[in-house]
Amino acid sequence: MPWRNTKDPYKIWVSEIMLQQTRVDTVIPYYERFIERFESVLELANAQTEEVYKYWQGLGYYRRADNLHKGAQMVAFKYGGKFPKDPKEAKEINGIGPYTLGAVLSIAFGVEIPAVDGNVMRVLSRQFLIEEDIAKAKSRKIFEEKVMQLIGEDASSFNQGLMELGAMICTPLNPKCTLCPMKSLCQGYKKQKVENYPVKSKKEKSKIYEYKVLIIKKEDTYWLEKRPNQGLLANLWGFPLIEKEKWEQYRYLEEKAIHLPQTKHIFTHRVWEMEPIIIEEQELLDIKKELKLKKLFMNQNGGYFTNEEIDLLPIGTAFMKVVKEKRDHVERGKR
Numbered sequence: 001m002p003w004r005n006t007k008d009p010y011k012i013w014v015s016e017i018m019l020q021q022t023r024v025d026t027v028i029p030y031y032e033r034f035i036e037r038f039e040s041v042l043e044l045a046n047a048q049t050e051e052v053y054k055y056w057q058g059l060g061y062y063r064r065a066d067n068l069h070k071g072a073q074m075v076a077f078k079y080g081g082k083f084p085k086d087p088k089e090a091k092e093i094n095g096i097g098p099y100t101l102g103a104v105l106s107i108a109f110g111v112e113i114p115a116v117d118g119n120v121m122r123v124l125s126r127q128f129l130i131e132e133d134i135a136k137a138k139s140r141k142i143f144e145e146k147v148m149q150l151i152g153e154d155a156s157s158f159n160q161g162l163m164e165l166g167a168m169i170c171t172p173l174n175p176k177c178t179l180c181p182m183k184s185l186c187q188g189y190k191k192q193k194v195e196n197y198p199v200k201s202k203k204e205k206s207k208i209y210e211y212k213v214l215i216i217k218k219e220d221t222y223w224l225e226k227r228p229n230q231g232l233l234a235n236l237w238g239f240p241l242i243e244k245e246k247w248e249q250y251r252y253l254e255e256k257a258i259h260l261p262q263t264k265h266i267f268t269h270r271v272w273e274m275e276p277i278i279i280e281e282q283e284l285l286d287i288k289k290e291l292k293l294k295k296l297f298m299n300q301n302g303g304y305f306t307n308e309e310i311d312l313l314p315i316g317t318a319f320m321k322v323v324k325e326k327r328d329h330v331e332r333g334k335r
């Protein structure tokens with residue numbers, strides 16, 4: 001992994017933020033592209049948010065990019081571009097939670113501090129038959145204490161070893177126990193109880209939200225708007241999204257619309273089920289002979305864009321699926 005050959009806290013930080021909620025093999029090309037463009041914390045701090053989003057596009061969970069960017073500005077302007085080594089200072093940086101704090105400080109500077117994430121909790125719970133429910137936030141403390149009992153002078157190697165063990169060997173399903181360098185010490189393996197660990201309560205069921213997505217067309221351009229700076233997909237671009245119940249009263253508008261296949265996007269605790277339609281702007285204006293519908297569906301921060309311009313916008317991952325459906329539809333029309 002490219003971030004394992006460096007002691008540069010900035011690069012370790014970027015990799016750890018990208019790896020949250022995202023698989024290693026997905027992250028590698030994004031990490032390489034990001035670091036090539038934003039080589040140092042100063043480069044990132046001085047970049048425009050839109051460009052940072054562009055390099056994040058496809059990784060999802062854009063709040064991570066936003067925090068990383070703001071955090072880089074803090075390191076650049078408050079600490080003169082040097083990532084602080086002191087945990088008290090470092091944990092004040094945007095987006096640095098206890099795991100990232102531990103990973104960056106231990107790997108880059110050798111600070112003896114735990115870096116406990118889901119992988120590490122899984123390894124330790126199997127090794128020591130720890131019964132704490134890893135889905136509960138308060139359990140982290142128990143695992144951090146365990147790490148502190150075990151960590152030696154080389155905190156960097158210790159934490160990285162645990163992380164790698166969790167990612168490559170002690171996987172959630174079918175752990176490779178026979179290949180594991182820790183098997184002679186692992187109580188779960190010795191007592192054949194690996195399957196029972198970690199203890200993890202079931203996640204709450206995701207809530208489903210149904211939306212009509214309006215792809216409003218004007219000649220060869222399409223309306224996209226910037227989302228508010230709070231909430232899901234904040235500051236990213238997307239199409240107008242109307243809740244299905246609210247849409248009912250406007251369903252008559254669909255008469256002349258083109259229906260695209262339904263798409264779905266899964267967030268951490270919610271699912272968006274989206275039904276995109278392509279509708280000419282004229283239809284919104286003609287039916288009421290006034291601007292009411294336009295005002296209702298299109299926010300102030302929007303504009304009409306060509307396909308080429310859409311490619312350059314930082315678009316929320318959920319909307320990328322709609323963009324793809326729209327593009328496929330246009331391509332089919334050309335054939």
Ligand code: SF4
Pocket residue numbers: 123126127169170171175176177178180181182183186187188189194
């Ligand atoms: S022996 Fe198996 S369960 Fe124990 S740490 Fe290794 S991979 Fe995990």
